[in-house]
Amino acid sequence: MKTAKTIEELQDVINAFGQNKTIGFTPTMGYLHEGHLSLIQKARTDNDIVIVSIFVNPTQFGPGEDFKAYPRNFDRDSRLAEAAGADILFVPDVSEIYPEGSTTFVLVEGVSTKKMCGSSRPTHFKGVTTVVNILFNIIKPDKAYFGQKDAQQVEIIKKMVRDLHMQLTIVTCPIIREADGLAMSSRNVYLSPEERNQALILNKSLKDIQGLYRLGETKVETLKTILRNGINTMPLAVIDYVEILDLNTLDAIEKIEAATLAAVAVRFGNTRLIDNIILE
Amino acid sequence: MKTAKTIEELQDVINAFGQNKTIGFTPTMGYLHEGHLSLIQKARTDNDIVIVSIFVNPTQFGPGEDFKAYPRNFDRDSRLAEAAGADILFVPDVSEIYPEGSTTFVLVEGVSTKKMCGSSRPTHFKGVTTVVNILFNIIKPDKAYFGQKDAQQVEIIKKMVRDLHMQLTIVTCPIIREADGLAMSSRNVYLSPEERNQALILNKSLKDIQGLYRLGETKVETLKTILRNGINTMPLAVIDYVEILDLNTLDAIEKIEAATLAAVAVRFGNTRLIDNIILE
Numbered sequence: 001m002k003t004a005k006t007i008e009e010l011q012d013v014i015n016a017f018g019q020n021k022t023i024g025f026t027p028t029m030g031y032l033h034e035g036h037l038s039l040i041q042k043a044r045t046d047n048d049i050v051i052v053s054i055f056v057n058p059t060q061f062g063p064g065e066d067f068k069a070y071p072r073n074f075d076r077d078s079r080l081a082e083a084a085g086a087d088i089l090f091v092p093d094v095s096e097i098y099p100e101g102s103t104t105f106v107l108v109e110g111v112s113t114k115k116m117c118g119s120s121r122p123t124h125f126k127g128v129t130t131v132v133n134i135l136f137n138i139i140k141p142d143k144a145y146f147g148q149k150d151a152q153q154v155e156i157i158k159k160m161v162r163d164l165h166m167q168l169t170i171v172t173c174p175i176i177r178e179a180d181g182l183a184m185s186s187r188n189v190y191l192s193p194e195e196r197n198q199a200l201i202l203n204k205s206l207k208d209i210q211g212l213y214r215l216g217e218t219k220v221e222t223l224k225t226i227l228r229n230g231i232n233t234m235p236l237a238v239i240d241y242v243e244i245l246d247l248n249t250l251d252a253i254e255k256i257e258a259a260t261l262a263a264v265a266v267r268f269g270n271t272r273l274i275d276n277i278i279l280e
Numbered sequence: 281m282k283t284a285k286t287i288e289e290l291q292d293v294i295n296a297f298g299q300n301k302t303i304g305f306t307p308t309m310g311y312l313h314e315g316h317l318s319l320i321q322k323a324r325t326d327n328d329i330v331i332v333s334i335f336v337n338p339t340q341f342g343p344g345e346d347f348k349a350y351p352r353n354f355d356r357d358s359r360l361a362e363a364a365g366a367d368i369l370f371v372p373d374v375s376e377i378y379p380e381g382s383t384t385f386v387l388v389e390g391v392s393t394k395k396m397c398g399s400s401r402p403t404h405f406k407g408v409t410t411v412v413n414i415l416f417n418i419i420k421p422d423k424a425y426f427g428q429k430d431a432q433q434v435e436i437i438k439k440m441v442r443d444l445h446m447q448l449t450i451v452t453c454p455i456i457r458e459a460d461g462l463a464m465s466s467r468n469v470y471l472s473p474e475e476r477n478q479a480l481i482l483n484k485s486l487k488d489i490q491g492l493y494r495l496g497e498t499k500v501e502t503l504k505t506i507l508r509n510g511i512n513t514m515p516l517a518v519i520d521y522v523e524i525l526d527l528n529t530l531d532a533i534e535k536i537e538a539a540t541l542a543a544v545a546v547r548f549g550n551t552r553l554i555d556n557i558i559l560e
Binding site: 165 | 287382387390410420439443445
């Protein structure tokens with residue numbers, strides 16, 4: 001596996017693979033876990049060249065969020081990415097992606113970026129779409145791989161790609177969970193043992209409403225109440241949002257009639273966790 | 281010359297030229313004049329494939345502006361583009377560029393998009409950068425050609441390309457003028473004979489301050505006053521702005537010490553004209 005720190009190095013390394021190769025790309029903020037590795041493995045099976053980026057993107061963190069504290073471990077990430085099948089690791093500095101004076105942003109307007117994570121993190125998705133747009137322009141992948149855990153992020157990136165006619169395919173991969181059901185996240189390392197134990201309620205409550213839906217309950221208000229009450233049984237859980245929405249548009253619905261996303265964001269101490277399940 | 285109305289048709293036509301061809305691209309809103317043709321001719325000398333788009337972009341017009349009235353003449357444009365050396369004319373419908381539900385925008389923030397034309401047309405450059413970004417994504421040119429007449433537009437597009445790491449070169453071509461000095465513009469057809477005659481003051485006043493600068497006058501306030509007074513000698517002229525700015529940053533300056541842009545926007549009746557000159 002080759003490592004590139006600059007755009008110029010990256011392009012030299014890509015060119016060395018020769019022409020007409022398909023490129024699969026997995027953008028990450030590092031501190032890789034099984035979820036990331038599943039994306040890299042999927043990219044490996046689909047493409048000639050697999051590129052993984054590690055870039056903790058400052059523009060998607062708000063003031064007071066954990067940009068500086070975000071966990072980093074390059075040596076471990078490098079070993080894991082290579083073992084999962086990456087050909088090239090791209091680890092740019094902030095100044096490489098955003099040279100001095102950069103003020104251009106890519107903005108998906110409308111309700112899909114305002115609700116859910118966009119409500120408590122109002123500039124988050126603007127930072128995400130901007131950095132993903134930049135990375136796509138630099139790498140020019142045929143396919144890019146994202147995890148379903150960040151369901152809203154995936155829908156917004158798909159919308160950006162469609163609206164701006166970017167020539168690539170977004171591939172979404174399933175949520176990877178710990179053996180006890182906790183969704184994998186780089187932020188799980190922040191949790192105390194007690195918080196981690198109580199955080200299991202997210203997956204459990206989502207599975208509970210999936211069960212009710214399969215038994216015939218389609219009223220969103222009912223399912224949201226049950227989901228909310230389930231999470232609130234844990235004293236350390238502070239709900240940021242509980243949403244049940246159309247999977248493709250993220251629009252509000254009253255009854256489940258098509259593919260539907262049930263998604264939650266919950267704080268345990270200083271750590272904000274997200275999880276979701278698709279009802280269909 | 282081939283004409284493509286859809287993105288799919290366009291890509292088939294491009295692919296028919298074979299691989300590894302350089303693409304030169306001239307985006308226009310049609311109603312071609314000698315200025316546009318000079319861009320197409322330059323693209324012809326530089327590239328294997330020359331693509332010209334004609335797309336009157338609704339998102340760069342504000343409410344009450346001339347989107348519907350903007351002059352259109354496809355048959356004439358088609359003949360002129362072919363004669364100037366275009367291989368492919370891309371004439372998409374609005375729904376091809378902005379399918380229903382499109383809400384993604386590319387935004388160059390900061391002072392460069394707020395002053396000058398951005399002051400009287402506050403959403404104009406957001407529409408320009410969005411459509412140019414989309415056209416670049418569809419066409420993937422090696423070089424794109426813009427006229428120096430839209431000096432602020434060129435600087436903002438260059439900034440977008442740099443900030444988002446888009447992989448192409450922006451080529452700027454000189455202003456083309458009528459024999460009497462009026463800068464070519466599709467909007468010149470709106471002018472009455474009297475307005476057209478008085479509009480010659482733009483080029484004349486810009487040349488006057490260029491002369492003074494060459495004689496040693498470098499104080500911006502002095503030059504702006506002379507420029508403003510010159511234009512105001514014409515009773516039909518209503519000044520929108522008179523600016524003398526750093527050419528590359530569009531920042532305000534007090535003295536001319538590096539490449540400098542003197543730019544004006546002036547209304548004659550309902551027609552708003554722009555013109556500029558580089559002092560260096």
